Amino acid sequence: MLRLKNVSAQYNMLTEYVKAVDHVNFEVRKNEIFGIAGESGCGKSTLLKVMCDLINYPLEISEGSVEIHSTDKNGNPLVYKNGDIHKSWWKIISYVPQGAMHVMNPVTRIKSQFFDAISKYHDKKNKKELEAEIAAYLKELELSPEVLNAYPHQLSGGMRQRVLIALATFLHPEIVLADEPTTALDVIVQRGILTMLSRVQKKMGNSMVIVSHDMGVHYQITNRMGIMYAGQMIEVGPTEQIFTNPQHPYTKMLINALPKVGDNSQKEGIPGTPPSLKQPPAGCRFAARCPVAMDLCRTREPARYEVGAGHFANCHLLSDMDIAAEVERHGA
Ligand SMILES: Nc1ncnc2c1ncn2[C@@H]1O[C@H](COP(=O)(O)OP(=O)(O)OP(=O)(O)O)[C@@H](O)[C@H]1O
Numbered sequence: 001m002l003r004l005k006n007v008s009a010q011y012n013m014l015t016e017y018v019k020a021v022d023h024v025n026f027e028v029r030k031n032e033i034f035g036i037a038g039e040s041g042c043g044k045s046t047l048l049k050v051m052c053d054l055i056n057y058p059l060e061i062s063e064g065s066v067e068i069h070s071t072d073k074n075g076n077p078l079v080y081k082n083g084d085i086h087k088s089w090w091k092i093i094s095y096v097p098q099g100a101m102h103v104m105n106p107v108t109r110i111k112s113q114f115f116d117a118i119s120k121y122h123d124k125k126n127k128k129e130l131e132a133e134i135a136a137y138l139k140e141l142e143l144s145p146e147v148l149n150a151y152p153h154q155l156s157g158g159m160r161q162r163v164l165i166a167l168a169t170f171l172h173p174e175i176v177l178a179d180e181p182t183t184a185l186d187v188i189v190q191r192g193i194l195t196m197l198s199r200v201q202k203k204m205g206n207s208m209v210i211v212s213h214d215m216g217v218h219y220q221i222t223n224r225m226g227i228m229y230a231g232q233m234i235e236v237g238p239t240e241q242i243f244t245n246p247q248h249p250y251t252k253m254l255i256n257a258l259p260k261v262g263d264n265s266q267k268e269g270i271p272g273t274p275p276s277l278k279q280p281p282a283g284c285r286f287a288a289r290c291p292v293a294m295d296l297c298r299t300r301e302p303a304r305y306e307v308g309a310g311h312f313a314n315c316h317l318l319s320d321m322d323i324a325a326e327v328e329r330h331g332a
Pocket of ligand 1: 011018020038039040041042043044045046047058213277
């Protein structure tokens with residue numbers, strides 16, 4: 001299980017900070033697919049980097065901690081914390097970064113990329129045995145072992161993405177993080193990738209985190225999900241609840257903007273733009289775009305409210321006390 005406790009992370013630009021992740025709390029449970037959704041630039045990729053301990057300048061964690069709770073061979077509890085998690089890459093946690101073409105070495109065959117990435121973590125085996133094991137695993141994932149001899153540019157975008165997923169899951173890590181795994185692929189290929197991810201997760205019974213700006217992806221394969229806005233996680237809950245009973249005005253607008261079968265009404269995007277993460281506004285960060293914002297929303301940050309079993313949202317409108325205070329203020 002992976003847990004984020006009050007995590008803030010920022011890009012240190014020397015004269016200013018980009019506060020890309022702000023006091024984020026949630027957990028990814030065993031045997032589930034957890035989705036992270038939100039507009040471009042809201043901090044989704046940064047959050048994934050924080051989760052897998054990929055912290056390189058100018059990114060830094062300014063507050064909070066990330067923990068992976070696991071067990072050793074004898075079943076004794078083991079906790080990996082940020083700063084140490086990167087030592088367990090591939091075996092405990094693995095990461096499928098955004099943009100399959102850019103993360104692969106263009107002048108190296110897929111086989112060598114597999115060997116380079118995993119051979120030092122794999123139980124000692126000679127090259128031939130390891131290659132046979134990789135080929136068998138590729139077959140299991142419906143990929144021809146022929147791809148091992150190919151260069152990345154010889155594969156289609158969908159094949160490259162499948163190879164990256166195969167690489168990230170080969171050592172059966174407990175947690176797999178995937179950043180926009182279906183972006184830039186056509187819908188048929190997208191469906192194939194989602195089916196593959198879902199099948200791999202079911203087979204391993206591990207945890208998966210999928211970042212995508214596409215709500216359709218979350219609807220199709222995630223069990224629980226979180227909605228990010230301007231560096232903050234503003235709603236978390238079971239995916240079915242997020243779609244049928246969204247609580248934060250931003251989530252409601254995201255869901256309402258989705259096309260529905262039989263509904264021919266014109267869909268509108270969310271007017272306005274997200275705030276700068278260099279100088280985020282006081283109060284609720286969505287207030288400037290929120291059609292139901294109260295005065296309080298522009299001055300005080302909302303607390304997190306539990307609105308159903310395991311369903312949380314940060315909005316003053318969910319607090320009778322906050323609404324009463326607003327009414328009193330206007331009545332005064
Ligand atoms: N290396 C960097 N240096 C400075 N700022 C950065 C860096 N990488 C990202 N940012 C900023 O951090 C914020 C969050 O970016 P991030 O890439 O995490 O968002 P995202 O939600 O994943 O966006 P997208 O969906 O477009 O990938 C943005 O304001 C972005 O401009």
